[in-house]
Amino acid sequence: MSEDEFRAAMSRLAAGVVLVTAHEAALDPDGPRGEDVGMTATSFMSVSLDPPLVMVSLREGSRMDDLLAEQPRWAVSFLSDHQRTVAARFAMRNRVSDRLLFDSVPHTRGEATGAPLIDAALATLECHTEQRVTAGDHTLVIARVLTAAVPGADGGPLTYFRGRYRQLD
Numbered sequence: 001m002s003e004d005e006f007r008a009a010m011s012r013l014a015a016g017v018v019l020v021t022a023h024e025a026a027l028d029p030d031g032p033r034g035e036d037v038g039m040t041a042t043s044f045m046s047v048s049l050d051p052p053l054v055m056v057s058l059r060e061g062s063r064m065d066d067l068l069a070e071q072p073r074w075a076v077s078f079l080s081d082h083q084r085t086v087a088a089r090f091a092m093r094n095r096v097s098d099r100l101l102f103d104s105v106p107h108t109r110g111e112a113t114g115a116p117l118i119d120a121a122l123a124t125l126e127c128h129t130e131q132r133v134t135a136g137d138h139t140l141v142i143a144r145v146l147t148a149a150v151p152g153a154d155g156g157p158l159t160y161f162r163g164r165y166r167q168l169d
Helices: 003-010 063-070 084-091 099-103
Strands: 018-024 035-041 044-048 053-059 073-078 107-109 116-118 123-135 138-149 158-161 164-167
Touching: 018 053, 018 063, 018 084, 018 116, 035 053, 035 063, 035 084, 035 099, 053 063, 053 123, 063 123, 063 138, 073 116, 084 164, 116 123
Parallel strands: none
Antiparallel strands: 018 035, 018 073, 044 053, 053 138, 073 123, 107 116, 123 138, 158 164
């Protein structure tokens, strides 16, 4: 089986779209403030109710993978079908900085993690990493959910299917 064949088969699995966020602390306490980091993900799932655990799959060596190896507290915003542009902007590879991306996306800062929580998301979670597992070219990050909120945003979930963002009809 080729990588293209595997990719084509997996593209037929619809997935919810989330934005994983974390706050990278300043290296020098007297220097510039830290930076918020965000990454669009479709490989996110609930793992356990008791205790409340979730899992996200991160490309090994990505900025988010490296950050979550150092920073155990992070957040997830479940994107709604009208947040396609948010998903697309944080899915771009090789961007220099996330600071400008967050400037134009309404958000609040999570009390438990300090990470950005996207306004009008269907739900938000704040998490603390409990385990990291290497799986091929990805890292599976399993985390305990510290807070969960359902802000009551209108609309349905943003999904990803056959290489495109989609809405449920």
